[in-house]
Amino acid sequence: MKLLEVNNLNTSFSIGVGTVQAVRGISFHVDQGESVGIVGESGSGKSVTMLSVMGLLPNYAAITADSIRFDGREMTQLSPRELRAMHGSEIGMIFQDPMTSLNPLFTVESQLTEPLRIHRNMRKAQARARALELLRQVEIPNPEARLKQYPHELSGGLRQRVMIAIAVACGPKMVIADEPTTALDVTIQAQILDLLNHLKQTTQTSIIMITHDLGVIASMCSRILVMYGGTICEEGTAREIFYAPKHPYTWGLLNSIPRINGDPEEKLIPIKGTPPDMLMPPKGCPFAPRCRYCMPVCREYMPPRTVLSDTHAVSCHLMHPKAPKVAREV
Amino acid sequence: MLKYICKRLLAGVLTMVVLITVAFFMMHAMPGGPFSPSEEKNVPVEVLERIAASYGLDEPVWKQYLSYWNNLLHGDLGISYKTVGTVNEKISGHFPNSAMVGGLAVVFSLLIGIPLGLLAAIHRGKVADMATLAFATIGISVPVFVVSLLLSYLFSAKLNWLPTYGLDSWLCYILPVLCLSLNPIAYIARQTRSSMLEALEQDYVRTARAKGVSELMVVAKHALKNALTPVITYLGPLVAGLLTGSFIVESRFAIPGLGYYFVRSISDRDYTMIMGIVIFYGMFVVICNLISDILLAIVDPRVRLNA
Amino acid sequence: MNNTIPDTQTYASLPDEMFVIGADDTLAEEIARPSITYWQDVWQRFRKDRLALAGLIVILIMTVLCIVMPLVSPYTYDGADYLNMNSGPSLVHPCGTDQLGRDQFIRIMYGARISLSIGFIAAAINFVIGIVYGGLSGYIGGRADMVMMRIVDILSSLPSLLYIVLIMLIFGSNVGSVILALCFTSWIGTARVVRSEVMHLKHSEYVLASRLCGANTWHLLIHHLVPNAMGPIIVSTAFLIPNAIFSEAFLSFLGIGIQAPMASWGSLANAAIPVMQMYPHLMLFPVLAICVTMFSFNFIGDGLRDALDPRLKK
Numbered sequence: 001m002k003l004l005e006v007n008n009l010n011t012s013f014s015i016g017v018g019t020v021q022a023v024r025g026i027s028f029h030v031d032q033g034e035s036v037g038i039v040g041e042s043g044s045g046k047s048v049t050m051l052s053v054m055g056l057l058p059n060y061a062a063i064t065a066d067s068i069r070f071d072g073r074e075m076t077q078l079s080p081r082e083l084r085a086m087h088g089s090e091i092g093m094i095f096q097d098p099m100t101s102l103n104p105l106f107t108v109e110s111q112l113t114e115p116l117r118i119h120r121n122m123r124k125a126q127a128r129a130r131a132l133e134l135l136r137q138v139e140i141p142n143p144e145a146r147l148k149q150y151p152h153e154l155s156g157g158l159r160q161r162v163m164i165a166i167a168v169a170c171g172p173k174m175v176i177a178d179e180p181t182t183a184l185d186v187t188i189q190a191q192i193l194d195l196l197n198h199l200k201q202t203t204q205t206s207i208i209m210i211t212h213d214l215g216v217i218a219s220m221c222s223r224i225l226v227m228y229g230g231t232i233c234e235e236g237t238a239r240e241i242f243y244a245p246k247h248p249y250t251w252g253l254l255n256s257i258p259r260i261n262g263d264p265e266e267k268l269i270p271i272k273g274t275p276p277d278m279l280m281p282p283k284g285c286p287f288a289p290r291c292r293y294c295m296p297v298c299r300e301y302m303p304p305r306t307v308l309s310d311t312h313a314v315s316c317h318l319m320h321p322k323a324p325k326v327a328r329e330v
Numbered sequence: 331m332l333k334y335i336c337k338r339l340l341a342g343v344l345t346m347v348v349l350i351t352v353a354f355f356m357m358h359a360m361p362g363g364p365f366s367p368s369e370e371k372n373v374p375v376e377v378l379e380r381i382a383a384s385y386g387l388d389e390p391v392w393k394q395y396l397s398y399w400n401n402l403l404h405g406d407l408g409i410s411y412k413t414v415g416t417v418n419e420k421i422s423g424h425f426p427n428s429a430m431v432g433g434l435a436v437v438f439s440l441l442i443g444i445p446l447g448l449l450a451a452i453h454r455g456k457v458a459d460m461a462t463l464a465f466a467t468i469g470i471s472v473p474v475f476v477v478s479l480l481l482s483y484l485f486s487a488k489l490n491w492l493p494t495y496g497l498d499s500w501l502c503y504i505l506p507v508l509c510l511s512l513n514p515i516a517y518i519a520r521q522t523r524s525s526m527l528e529a530l531e532q533d534y535v536r537t538a539r540a541k542g543v544s545e546l547m548v549v550a551k552h553a554l555k556n557a558l559t560p561v562i563t564y565l566g567p568l569v570a571g572l573l574t575g576s577f578i579v580e581s582r583f584a585i586p587g588l589g590y591y592f593v594r595s596i597s598d599r600d601y602t603m604i605m606g607i608v609i610f611y612g613m614f615v616v617i618c619n620l621i622s623d624i625l626l627a628i629v630d631p632r633v634r635l636n637a
Numbered sequence: 638m639n640n641t642i643p644d645t646q647t648y649a650s651l652p653d654e655m656f657v658i659g660a661d662d663t664l665a666e667e668i669a670r671p672s673i674t675y676w677q678d679v680w681q682r683f684r685k686d687r688l689a690l691a692g693l694i695v696i697l698i699m700t701v702l703c704i705v706m707p708l709v710s711p712y713t714y715d716g717a718d719y720l721n722m723n724s725g726p727s728l729v730h731p732c733g734t735d736q737l738g739r740d741q742f743i744r745i746m747y748g749a750r751i752s753l754s755i756g757f758i759a760a761a762i763n764f765v766i767g768i769v770y771g772g773l774s775g776y777i778g779g780r781a782d783m784v785m786m787r788i789v790d791i792l793s794s795l796p797s798l799l800y801i802v803l804i805m806l807i808f809g810s811n812v813g814s815v816i817l818a819l820c821f822t823s824w825i826g827t828a829r830v831v832r833s834e835v836m837h838l839k840h841s842e843y844v845l846a847s848r849l850c851g852a853n854t855w856h857l858l859i860h861h862l863v864p865n866a867m868g869p870i871i872v873s874t875a876f877l878i879p880n881a882i883f884s885e886a887f888l889s890f891l892g893i894g895i896q897a898p899m900a901s902w903g904s905l906a907n908a909a910i911p912v913m914q915m916y917p918h919l920m921l922f923p924v925l926a927i928c929v930t931m932f933s934f935n936f937i938g939d940g941l942r943d944a945l946d947p948r949l950k951k
Contacts, residue, residue: 054540056536056539056540080545084542084543084544085542086542087539087540087541087542088540088541088542088543089542092540093537093540095533095536095537095540097533100532100533100534101533101534101536101537102534102537103534103537103538103552103555103556104534104556104630104631104632105555105556105629105630105631106552106555111537114538114541114543115541115542118541118542118543118544119542150631150632152631152632163537166537166541167540292657293657294657295657324657326657341787341790341791344787344791345790345791348791352800353803356800356803356804356807357803359807467932467935467936467939470931470935471879471928471931471932471935472928472931473883473886473887473890473927473928473931474887475886475887475890475903475906476906476924476927476928479906479910479913479920479924483913487914577891578887578890578891593802593891596802596803596806596893597893
């Protein structure tokens with residue numbers, strides 16, 4: 001069953017010099033209990049996509065969508081008040097930088113009990129008991145003492161656990177994790193991923209994992225969306241993306257991760273160049289300027305979406321029957 | 331927290347010692363003492379020397395310095411050389427007038443300044459914001475003496491609505507309080523606006539919104555507490571400055587306050603009076619700063635660490 | 638939107654386009670916006686701020702006028718015209734004359750010389766002391782830094798009016814002691830900014846990288862500290878100028894600043910108080926001069942702050 005379904009989402013920001021088209025007509029869905037990964041470079045529009053869905057962007061952002069349905073409700077039709085009632089109770093969010101995502105002037109208890117008191121009308125003592133339970137659930141040792149502390153007294157990993165506790169406090173149907181491990185040490189990253197995996201298995205929550213790290217996705221997600229230049233260039237199950245990728249950008253991403261059991265002499269192949277400036281996006285395929293298999297048509301037209309299977313779709317002119325057959329170089 | 335307060339207290343005492351010492355020796359470096367022949371031309375030199383000796387002014391400076399400390403520690407600021415009465419009496423007589431006007435001005439500037447800054451920040455780029463910024467620029471750019479001249483000219487001389495001098499009725503307070511608070515209002519409004527804008531862009535505000543916190547609470551709880559820390563820092567010097575009286579405003583509106591008597595005692599070269607007011611003012615500043623430091627440490631737990 | 642997905646028919650009839658030409662390296666590496674240096678960028682943004690630009694122009698005009706006018710004008714600041722005492726603004730005396738028949742316009746120009754030079758000199762001295770003190774404190778660090786910062790703390794908690802007035806009394810009422818009084822503690826803000834920038838820089842990775850490449854202290858200071866700390870330093874200096882002018886006007890208004898027959902804006906305003914009701918022009922012009930100057934400098938300061946603050950970029 002589809003929990004979240006987004007159709008033709010466009011988001012742009014008006015800034016002094018022009019309009020940044022951060023997200024350009026993307027559609028996707030998330031099933032109940034499913035975990036979906038969104039991968040892409042910085043500036044590919046992955047965070048903006050999720051913030052648009054949540055309605056958390058500043059008011060100079062222009063968001064249009066044919067529909068955004070969450071749990072049978074049309075989110076584009078909801079009033080700010082109804083939307084707020086969903087935030088933190090039905091959808092939880094975890095952000096990238098745990099150092100700045102918690103308010104420095106309030107205790108852990110105050111910040112952790114806030115969603116409980118807003119959405120579940122809990123009293124102070126009741127919320128406190130639940131908060132303790134949550135801290136235990138996210139495996140924070142000595143939770144009684146931690147409740148009274150301020151964010152600056154906690155390490156980055158602990159703060160991220162507190163963020164996770166806040167996100168799952170009201171038992172949400174979906175958790176959006178925006179690069180939850182990027183700002184952490186590698187060992188802590190693994191712990192946080194384990195924790196998220198554990199939560200997913202025990203609570204049947206859908207998880208959307210936004211990251212630029214395919215390794216993180218591989219350990220968590222059953223389905224993957226690859227974003228580039230504000231569009232989805234390829235989507236499929238983890239299997240399809242890792243073992244039968246079709247888009248040259250996905251190839252590039254895969255070639256740039258080191259493999260632990262690979263040939264030590266093997267070189268990583270970087271994707272040359274920089275992502276497009278979304279103030280002036282390229283006319284055709286956004287990846288065309290960096291693509292090794294670019295064709296004249298790519299510079300002129302956006303590629304149409306080609307459906308390869310129930311789960312696998314790719315937007316690339318190479319899928320055209322008359323296009324030359326090229327294969328991923330490994 | 332206790333450790334933090336002790337440290338601040340110690341720093342305050344040190345500041346006072348330095349202040350008293352510097353002020354004492356500066357006073358003695360001043361050309362022409364209170365009873366020097368150049369000042370009082372009609373009095374024979376011998377008489378002046380006798381008067382000076384009776385005040386202990388013929389003794390070596392270090393001895394005067396020590397005896398001054400001795401009196402000070404007993405709570406005695408000495409007697410005024412040029413007017414009748416002790417310095418303690420003068421201060422306790424004039425300070426309440428200054429404190430009353432100044433205290434009202436502090437309350438007024440906080441009550442107007444903070445909401446104005448908030449309004450501007452929330453309606454960034456709109457009319458309310460533009461108007462606040464324009465007002466704040468005027469408040470910061472126009473000197474107090476110009477404001478007091480303009481207001482007294484307009485409301486007293488031309489319209490004859492408000493009295494220009496004394497503190498006889500509550501009407502008398504309006505103009506001085508307005509003059510005193512214009513600059514602080516402008517400063518507080520600007521500061522609140524800019525720190526509020528900064529706070530609203532922070533990640534933790536986005537976290538609060540993601541939790542489903544209402545817009546009112548996002549502003550009033552999460553952002554405001556952070557935005558007010560610079561205002562709290564400014565509060566110490568502000569309270570001290572306003573409560574001890576402004577010479578300009580007090581002389582313009584004929585308020586018998588401390589600021590006015592301070593400048594008069596300087597032109598009179600009334601050593602003990604100057605010293606007394608300097609010490610009183612210094613102590614006031616130190617105490618106000620201490621209070622605003624403690625307030626800041628209560629609001630922002632990170633401050634306690636950097637003590 | 639300029640992006641078009643070809644419809645099925647067009648798409649099917651595009652066989653000629655279907656051959657690989659590969660990545661265009663020049664296109665891929667191209668940075669879409671032209672690159673400009675930091676200071677060009679600052680100037681671009683400053684120029685767009687109309688108030689700041691107007692402030693700058695007003696100050697420039699005022700500077701030129703106050704240098705040139707006294708040289709070409711037939712009047713001097715103390716030359717009395719006994720036939721025209723207390724006259725209102727006229728063609729001969731654009732701002733009128735005072736009780737002694739002195740030309741008010743030329744006195745305001747002399748006042749501008751004093752106010753502007755006090756402002757600029759005080760700001761320059763503060764700039765130098767602030768950079769040296771703050772730089773040393775931050776660079777040496779440790780115990781020396783602690784002592785130097787405690788001294789600054791104590792100095793800054795002394796009420797400014799007290800020592801300004803005391804200094805004026807000890808050294809007499811002249812431009813020099815006004816500047817001395819104003820410079821006594823106003824460098825503290827700059828020093829704190831410089832110190833924190835230096836501290837920050839000492840621990841930043843790119844300075845470490847530069848050190849690893851063999852850069853010496855001077856190179857670090859000139860190539861890293863100066864460009865990075867310049868923004869906040871310039872802003873704090875820009876706001877010092879109106880403060881200095883303000884304080885001078887205040888002191889002269891009190892009667893312990895610039896002494897007659899020399900004139901400053903504050904003393905002109907002060908002299909006009911008793912006759913304000915009868916000859917409002919004597920009050921109007923000096924006060925106007927002060928306000929316009931204060932506005933201009935504050936606009937310039939605001940404009941600089943916005944232009945230099947990288948967070949407001951875009």
